[in-house]
Amino acid sequence: MIPYGKQDITQADIDAVVNVLQSDFLTQGPMVPRFEELVAAHVDAKHAVAVNSATSALHIACMALGLGEGDWLWTSPVTFVASANCGLYCGAKVDFVDIDPKTYDLCPVELEAKLKQAKIDNRLPKVVVPVHLCGQPCDMAAISKLAQEYGFKIIEDASHAIGGKYKGEFIGNGRYSDITVFSFHPVKIVTTAEGGMAMTNSADLAEKMNLHRSHGITRDPHLMTHAPDGPWYYQQIALGYNYRMTELQAALGVSQMERLDAYVTRRHELAKRYDQLLADLPLTLPWQHPNSYSGLHLYVIRLQLENTNLSHLDVFEALREQGIGVNLHYIPVHIQPYFREMGFSENDFPQSMAYYRDAISLPMFQGLTNEQQDTVVAVLTEILSSQP
Structure with missing residues (x-):
């Protein structure tokens, strides 16, 4: 059987993972930050937050943007269910915008028409999730212009699109969105076995996503409600999840990024x-x-x-x-x-x-x-x- 998609694992990838297995850290070590820095540098984004799946990345992106009950998230119908479910996880309502018949991406003409009616109905979206289906970027300039006019935030679901470009710039650089999400599932372009990453140019959004991926816990004294009791001290200052990426996954990702x-x-x-x-x-x-x-x-x-x-x-x-x-x-x-x-x-x-x-x-x-x-x-x- 010739599969529709398949990972490419080299000896260099295997060696990278084995090196981590023989190191002191299997999780929460130096490899995840290294992977984040590598991807951020590649796409020219200021911040990256690695997690255990693109679904988790979508979820913490929605949380960081304050999506909640009473809000609306809009996305494309032609996508994996995670692009919509991330809004439901936050208690928001979900609606869809039909696709462009040529690109199969969310259609900006349909989006504008729906926004005009939603403004009349007082049900404008708080977040719109354009999906770069097959790896082809949506018309982000048009969508960004509508975001400025109608006041919604943008999460690019670029699960298919790492390594791609829009108007000559790498997808993920944040020029037209608040947050961009990549997937590293085995059938994707590069893999960490399972894994995802959220890219942003906002230090505030990156800080929030960092909290949400690890139980809402911080060791940063500047974020605490009072001075630490001692060097062992941490505080839970938000309700987060265990969405962390392991060192093994990150090592594989670092190796894969070279190709x-x-x-x-x-x-x-x-x-x-x-x-x-x-x-x-x-x-x-x-x-x-x-x-x-x-x-x-x-x-x-x-x-x-x-x-x-x-x-x-x-x-x-x-x-x-x-x-x-x-x-x-x-x-x-x-x-x-x-x-x-x-x-x-x-x-x-x-x-x-x-x-x-x-x-x-x-x-x-x-x-x-x-x-x-x-x-x-x-x-x-x-x-x-x-x-x-």
């Missing part, structure tokens, strides 16, 4: 080959905005079902039966049973549902060989050619 640019370059080579090899098939291939340099976490094709007698399910199952580990990213969040109970229906976001009806994620990872890619293309070509 980030090479990984993204290879993904672009693979995408270019896919574009060429699939050009004559009844497919809509990924469109890349000229202002962006995608991290290319995913390569999503859309079947032109009007030009074939096969169904979406037919093609998907046939690919898997022949050893091609395709996937679908994602089932729109608003049609999940948990969200249907909130009143959402399939008709609410037509572009997202149109995407769901014909999208397939083909294998895309830095270790994918040209020969494996040729196999993927050959199998897909055969399936689309042998219609009933």
